[in-house]
Amino acid sequence: MARGKSPTFELQREAILQEAARLFADKGFHNASMAELAAACGVSKPLLYHYYRDKEHILFDIADSYMDRLLAIVAGVEAQELDAEPQLAALVTRFMEEYEHSQSQHVVLVQDVKFLKAEQAEHVVGKQRAVVSAFAAAIERVEPGLKKRKLDKPVAMILFGMINWTFTWLSADGRLTYADMAPVVTTILLNGVKGLVAQMPGRAKKARSTADTA
Template sequence: MARGKAPTFELQRAAILDAAAALFAQKGFHNASMSALAEACGVSKPLLYHYYRDKEHILFDIADSYIDRLLAIIDGVVARGLDDDAHLSELVTRFMEEYEHAHDQHIVIVQDVKFLQQEQAAKIAAKQRRVVSAFADAIVRIEPGLKGRKLERPVAMILFGMINWTFTWMRTDGRLTFRDMAPVVTGIFLNGVKGFVEQSGRVTA
């Protein structure tokens, strides 16, 4: 019978991923060598190679584990059975809280996943589509006519455009937190999407 990984192994790997995410977010994936990663992680280079064969696999695990957390957030919101507006509002709020908590991982997802190998990139893209679909479904609950025009996913991407880039201008030591901004985003979005189909009969997919 194969032996499982020791708890200390998983803890060390999690610490490596956190430190690597911080380095990638600061310097970019291409500017971070395995030597620099080992230094940032506080381990020797040979020990780093014991956990990861190359930095591409580190990047993949950062992205994969982060999106898994986003999918878990979605599952948690769905399980609450909220009404339509509250459901979308809670999704936005929980995502923005996660963006703040996992600031480095979010930057890596936005700027560095394009450097993944094809097979790895395909796995991440499939999970990202599940995230977008969940938001698209939430939006259709509010404005059902979007589905008939095949606009539910484009409109979901507009919403992601509002929240995914907040890290470029939101300051962690600023007056407003990510949670403070969540109802602002939701309010603006809901006021724009409700009744959109009826008011824009000329818009077609």
């Protein structure tokens, strides 16, 4: 009979993911070794392989579990049944809060998902598309008509362009915080998106971008 997992198995896996995210974000996926990760976790290399079969398995779990947290945020905000503008503001605020506390995971998602096997990458990208679709729907509520002109997802991608790279310039000990920037981003987006449909006469050409497949 196979031995069951110990009660601490999942806790240890989570600790490994936390250390791996920090290591991958710091050094890059290909430059970080299993030996370095084992040392960072305070375990032997053979014991590390007891929890994860290889680096790719760890990378997938970091990205996949992080996307699950983002999807849970979307579901939580939608469950509040807010009006259009407060809903969009809540989504931006909650995502910025998550980015602040999961910076390593976010960096790994942005820079290292491309190293996953095709099937694993598609699984993560599918969840990313679901997040984009949720933001696009929230933006459509603020400015009805964007979806008809196929602009809802491009505008959502513009929003992510504003917030996804904050880790490159927003310092943890700087004057501005993620909480400070959330209303700034929301205000810029709302002021830019309201009235956009009226300013875009005719049918917008279909843009060939990630937004179209999201």
